[in-house]
Amino acid sequence: MAIVTDPLTSLSEDHQRILGILEEVRRGIAALSSGKASAEALATLRQSAQTLARELDLHSMKKEEEGLFPALTEAIGPAGPISVMLADHREVENHLPKLLEELNKEKPDAALARSHADVIIGLLPAHIQKEDFILYPTARERLSRPQMDRVVAKFRELDKE
Numbered sequence: 507m508a509i510v511t512d513p514l515t516s517l518s519e520d521h522q523r524i525l526g527i528l529e530e531v532r533r534g535i536a537a538l539s540s541g542k543a544s545a546e547a548l549a550t551l552r553q554s555a556q557t558l559a560r561e562l563d564l565h566s567m568k569k570e571e572e573g574l575f576p577a578l579t580e581a582i583g584p585a586g587p588i589s590v591m592l593a594d595h596r597e598v599e600n601h602l603p604k605l606l607e608e609l610n611k612e613k614p615d616a617a618l619a620r621s622h623a624d625v626i627i628g629l630l631p632a633h634i635q636k637e638d639f640i641l642y643p644t645a646r647e648r649l650s651r652p653q654m655d656r657v658v659a660k661f662r663e664l665d666k667e
């Protein structure tokens with residue numbers, strides 16, 4: 507595991523990985539909706555969705571919400587961009603378990619799985635853009651060295667878990 511020295515760069519690298527997995531989910535859902543998904547394709551889709559959930563848990567719920575956001579809230583306050591990002595996280599947190607639950611059924615309901623996947627697929631790329639181009643640059647500008655050091659320490663602790 508790479509040692510975190512610049513937490514914001516490491517978060518942006520997570521984003522690229524997450525977008526790649528999201529694309530796998532999008533393709534899997536499209537196949538499922540077409541009614542032509544093989545058992546193997548369904549197994550791959552299940553795995554991709556699980557990987558997405560695992561990545562987002564560490565990235566969004568832990569590194570951002572327990573590491574970056576508290577430090578940034580001290581610097582810029584809780585309103586504005588942070589509250590918008592948190593609302594996006596809650597939306598994903600609402601739909602992703604429902605998607606997993608549906609996909610884990612022996613015969614998933616394609617329309618239902620798609621309705622949950624579509625929310626996530628519609629939301630995450632824009633969310634990531636806002637973080638990469640607005641929130642993280644703000645953090646780079648506004649966090650003091652000690653605040654940034656605290657974020658680094660938190661990330662290292664989370665990477666060890």
Ligand SMILES: [Fe+2]
Pocket residue numbers: 566570591595633637
């Ligand atoms: Fe986020």
Ligand SMILES: [Fe+2]
Pocket residue numbers: 517521565566570634637
């Ligand atoms: Fe993020």
